[in-house]
Amino acid sequence: MKPTLRNAHWIALLCLMLTAACAALESNNAPANNNAAPAADTANANTPPTLQPAPSLTAVPPATAPAPTATTPPVPATAQPISPTAAKPAAQPAAHVEGPKLVMVSQEHDLDFGKQPQDKALVRPIRIKNGGTQTLNIESVSPS
Amino acid sequence: MDFPKVLRPGQVGTIRVKVETGKAAGPHTKSVTIRTNDPSETSHVVQFKFDVKG
Numbered sequence: 001m002k003p004t005l006r007n008a009h010w011i012a013l014l015c016l017m018l019t020a021a022c023a024a025l026e027s028n029n030a031p032a033n034n035n036a037a038p039a040a041d042t043a044n045a046n047t048p049p050t051l052q053p054a055p056s057l058t059a060v061p062p063a064t065a066p067a068p069t070a071t072t073p074p075v076p077a078t079a080q081p082i083s084p085t086a087a088k089p090a091a092q093p094a095a096h097v098e099g100p101k102l103v104m105v106s107q108e109h110d111l112d113f114g115k116q117p118q119d120k121a122l123v124r125p126i127r128i129k130n131g132g133t134q135t136l137n138i139e140s141v142s143p144s
Numbered sequence: 145m146d147f148p149k150v151l152r153p154g155q156v157g158t159i160r161v162k163v164e165t166g167k168a169a170g171p172h173t174k175s176v177t178i179r180t181n182d183p184s185e186t187s188h189v190v191q192f193k194f195d196v197k198g
Contacts, residue, residue, distance in 0.1 A: 127156060
């Protein structure tokens with residue numbers, strides 16, 4: 001066999017050995033890199049990084065807050081201030097009136113004379129009462 | 145007119161009123177004013193009605 005052919009064989013064998021050694025080195029280094037930052041794998045790995053789709057931003061409608069009910073506070077009843085001096089009963093008997101009080105005892109029908117003849121002097125009594133708590137002074141009685 | 149001058153609390157009095165009918169026939173109204181020391185009503189008007197026959 002010629003020396004040139006022999007050399008070519010030896011060169012090919014050397015190349016094969018070199019490639020095998022490189023492959024072995026890469027396989028040995030791969031498990032060591034896993035313990036490191038995983039992000040480096042995406043850069044160093046032969047496989048292209050997988051691009052994850054960006055999270056879709058969906059506009060979330062604002063939470064529909066319940067419409068504020070126009071609840072008007074119940075109008076409280078007109079509270080009238082109660083004071084010792086202002087508190088008075090609605091129907092107050094005449095006997096409880098402070099001071100003198102003129103009360104007509106005669107009713108309206110008592111003051112109607114009805115049919116009367118001409119030129120006649122009519123005398124009628126008018127009954128009155130003191131409905132107060134003090135003396136009633138009758139100052140005058142005169143025709144108006 | 146005859147009337148009491150003083151009435152004590154609760155006392156009832158009588159005022160005697162004299163009314164002249166006159167000659168005019170028909171319905172008439174006569175008024176009498178009573179003045180007292182009642183602070184709420186110092187004067188009270190009393191009306192008399194009568195119908196004069198013609």
